[in-house]
Amino acid sequence: MQERMRELVALLNDYDYHYYTLDNPKVTDAEYDRLYDELRRLEAESGVVLPDSPTHRVGDVIVDTFVEHKHLSRLWSLDKAQSADDLREWDKRVRKLIDDYNTKNPDAEPLPAPTYMLEQKFDGLTINLTYDGGALVQAATRGRGVVGESVLPQVKTIRSIPLSIDYQGLFEVQGEVIMPLSELSAYNQKATETGAELLKNARNAASGAIRQKNVEETAKRNLDAYFYAIGYSADLNFNTHEEMTAFLRANRIKAGSYSKPFADLDELIAEIERFDREDHPQLDYLIDGMVLKINDIRTREVLGFTDKFPRWAVAFKFEAEEYSTVLHSVVWDVGRTGKITPTALLEPVDIGGVTVQRATLNNWGDIQRKGVDIGCRVAIRRSNDVIPEVLYKLDDESLETSPIEKPETCPSCGHELVEKGAHLFCPNVTGCATQVIERVSHFASRGGMDIETFSIKTAEQLFKELGINDPADLYDPQKLNLEKLLSLPRFGQKKAENLLNAIEKSKNCDLAAFLNALGIPNTGQRMCRDLAETFGSLEAVRAATFEQLVAIPGFGDIVAESVVGFFATERINESIDRMLASGVAPHFEAPEIAEAAEDSVFFGKTVVLTGTLQTMGRNDAKAKLETLGAKVTGSVSKKTDFVIAGEEAGSKLDKARELGVEVLTEEQFLEKIK
Numbered sequence: 001m002q003e004r005m006r007e008l009v010a011l012l013n014d015y016d017y018h019y020y021t022l023d024n025p026k027v028t029d030a031e032y033d034r035l036y037d038e039l040r041r042l043e044a045e046s047g048v049v050l051p052d053s054p055t056h057r058v059g060d061v062i063v064d065t066f067v068e069h070k071h072l073s074r075l076w077s078l079d080k081a082q083s084a085d086d087l088r089e090w091d092k093r094v095r096k097l098i099d100d101y102n103t104k105n106p107d108a109e110p111l112p113a114p115t116y117m118l119e120q121k122f123d124g125l126t127i128n129l130t131y132d133g134g135a136l137v138q139a140a141t142r143g144r145g146v147v148g149e150s151v152l153p154q155v156k157t158i159r160s161i162p163l164s165i166d167y168q169g170l171f172e173v174q175g176e177v178i179m180p181l182s183e184l185s186a187y188n189q190k191a192t193e194t195g196a197e198l199l200k201n202a203r204n205a206a207s208g209a210i211r212q213k214n215v216e217e218t219a220k221r222n223l224d225a226y227f228y229a230i231g232y233s234a235d236l237n238f239n240t241h242e243e244m245t246a247f248l249r250a251n252r253i254k255a256g257s258y259s260k261p262f263a264d265l266d267e268l269i270a271e272i273e274r275f276d277r278e279d280h281p282q283l284d285y286l287i288d289g290m291v292l293k294i295n296d297i298r299t300r301e302v303l304g305f306t307d308k309f310p311r312w313a314v315a316f317k318f319e320a321e322e323y324s325t326v327l328h329s330v331v332w333d334v335g336r337t338g339k340i341t342p343t344a345l346l347e348p349v350d351i352g353g354v355t356v357q358r359a360t361l362n363n364w365g366d367i368q369r370k371g372v373d374i375g376c377r378v379a380i381r382r383s384n385d386v387i388p389e390v391l392y393k394l395d396d397e398s399l400e401t402s403p404i405e406k407p408e409t410c411p412s413c414g415h416e417l418v419e420k421g422a423h424l425f426c427p428n429v430t431g432c433a434t435q436v437i438e439r440v441s442h443f444a445s446r447g448g449m450d451i452e453t454f455s456i457k458t459a460e461q462l463f464k465e466l467g468i469n470d471p472a473d474l475y476d477p478q479k480l481n482l483e484k485l486l487s488l489p490r491f492g493q494k495k496a497e498n499l500l501n502a503i504e505k506s507k508n509c510d511l512a513a514f515l516n517a518l519g520i521p522n523t524g525q526r527m528c529r530d531l532a533e534t535f536g537s538l539e540a541v542r543a544a545t546f547e548q549l550v551a552i553p554g555f556g557d558i559v560a561e562s563v564v565g566f567f568a569t570e571r572i573n574e575s576i577d578r579m580l581a582s583g584v585a586p587h588f589e590a591p592e593i594a595e596a597a598e599d600s601v602f603f604g605k606t607v608v609l610t611g612t613l614q615t616m617g618r619n620d621a622k623a624k625l626e627t628l629g630a631k632v633t634g635s636v637s638k639k640t641d642f643v644i645a646g647e648e649a650g651s652k653l654d655k656a657r658e659l660g661v662e663v664l665t666e667e668q669f670l671e672k673i674k
């Protein structure tokens with residue numbers, strides 16, 4: 001047992017070094033926590049704690065390139081609970097400590113039954129700010145709790161942290177620096193284009209950014225921070241955590257927006273489950289769980305601390321988001337646009353009860369950027385509905401690896417591949433079986449031309465037996481007719497007639513559906529609807545310029561280029577012209593515009609609805625605006641003319657204010673449509 005303990009201590013200390021000092025974890029948190037729990041169990045069973053065990057100290061290591069800062073008051077870690085039962089155990093212990101105190105001190109004012117404040121557990125880098133004389137005078141990392149690294153210039157790049165506040169006394173406030181997930185993906189998007197190194201995840205990105213010697217680099221990451229505790233203070237006195245939070249807010253220090261009191265543990269547990277299910281997926285920052293802490297400060301003082309964490313608070317950890325496993329091999333597929341995509345085959349790993357053995361690697365460029373190899377250990381992300389993604393490579397020297405070979409030929413047709421940016425393509429557009437079958441069946445699918453009874457099997461049969469390799473062939477009586485269909489296996493009179501009728505019926509189609517059926521790269525159903533609504537006819541869409549396209553809300557450079565490029569392709573134009581000649585007639589019905597709509601302030605304007613309207617549903621409001629000639633879109637941008645904000649309007653309203661877009665209340669909106 002001692003041997004295993006020594007092994008675990010050595011492993012965990014090494015992992016700590018990679019995680020805290022190098023910001024480059026060797027294993028995922030889930031794996032770290034598993035080994036850590038094993039060590040704790042062994043220590044409890046044997047009663048022995050090795051001198052360098054990580055279980056009795058707070059984790060971070062000081063990097064010597066920074067100046068040390070001694071915290072005025074120590075920073076702590078948090079006790080952890082993995083399940084509702086763990087929380088119930090913890091609650092029992094707390095109540096017992098309170099009861100014991102009350103029994104032993106009959107003359108003192110009894111401690112109240114605990115009320116727990118429930119907060120989000122931000123997953124970033126712990127930071128301790130010092131304010132004195134109304135100014136921010138110091139900012140330091142947690143270190144091992146007593147001494148941290150001074151990172152004031154780096155922290156000053158965080159815009160939400162006030163440099164001066166009203167309160168003049170000396171105090172320290174603890175919080176967590178995070179990198180917003182939207183900033184992380186924007187950063188990585190840019191890094192992809194410039195070939196710079198990718199940030200692994202938001203936690204490492206925040207931690208790495210604060211420990212940048214070059215402050216300009218820190219500023220580029222657009223960090224943010226949330227604060228939840230006052231450590232040292234010269235003369236502040238609070239009776240409750242709520243009072244403390246109110247003080248922070250009054251001084252414009254950003255406390256998390258979520259903080260709720262619970263006297264009943266079962267209600268609290270139900271709320272944690274609800275939050276994880278409903279609110280957690282919407283957040284723009286990482287949290288790895290929730291924290292509950294006793295609201296009453298006097299109770300906290302009585303309960304005190306172990307050598308690692310307070311007895312009056314506990315972290316409930318959510319199921320991990322990242323898991324690690326070994327990458328065995330890579331398989332390549334070709335899609336309907338000819339793009340070649342890699343999928344990693346993995347050592348099977350259990351993720352929340354589901355065995356995962358495949359994960360996407362996106363494209364050839366992604367493989368190179370992430371530096372993954374055959375046989376290496378990788379982190380993958382749990383996801384509920386889509387196939388998980390390989391996130392990054394974990395350093396594990398014990399594994400034997402070999403490079404992933406770049407494919408030279410198409411996995412479907414064997415044609416030589418071409419490389420464009422991060423992607424590999426099969427250029428054999430009309431001869432590559434998988435490509436053609438995927439393209440034709442997408443064309444016929446529900447979201448496209450909606451040709452009844454047409455399936456991927458049909459597309460396969462038509463390609464292989466009749467050489468149908470383009471959607472236009474479906475409407476060409478030379479290529480597809482009753483006689484030809486009847487010659488195919490499994491095609492009777494009835495089935496053949498049904499298919500031909502369905503194809504005939506599809507000729508009279510909606511413009512948006514037709515555009516979607518064509519499969520313009522980088523667009524989907526919603527954008528095709530926007531195209532139809534903006535241009536009103538197929539001819540106009542085909543003639544659209546880059547400038548006209550980027551002017552559409554939600555359309556960026558990439559999409560605009562894709563659309564222009566698509567309609568400049570000879571093969572596409574030939575195909576569309578053939579379809580039109582065979583009688584395919586995409587049409588667009590504009591919403592009817594009311595008489596005198598031109599006098600409305602909304603005529604020709606782009607409007608976004610957000611929040612709850614009291615007098616009418618969102619759909620009614622949209623319909624009303626459309627009859628007045630407005631275009632109603634889903635996201636706020638520079639191109640938005642008005643945002644109509646109902647009750648509990650959220651991020652769209654913030655965005656509108658940020659961009660200086662005119663915001664109307666419901667009342668003002670009603671006034672203008674009278």
Ligand SMILES: NC(=O)c1ccc[n+]([C@@H]2O[C@H](COP(=O)([O-])OP(=O)(O)OC[C@H]3O[C@@H](n4cnc5c(N)ncnc54)[C@H](O)[C@@H]3O)[C@@H](O)[C@H]2O)c1
Binds near residue numbers: 175176
């Ligand atoms: N992958 C690796 O190699 C590796 C290595 C070391 C540690 N780790 C991870 O780090 C964890 C250990 O770190 P730790 O001891 O700092 O614990 P922790 O980070 O899980 O929890 C303690 C910290 O939570 C922070 N916190 C966030 N929101 C808070 C709130 N609302 N109220 C109070 N505190 C809040 C505090 O800063 C506090 O210091 C491990 O469980 C593991 O998951 C991973």
Ligand SMILES: [Zn+2]
Binds near residue numbers: 334410427428432435
């Ligand atoms: Zn091919």
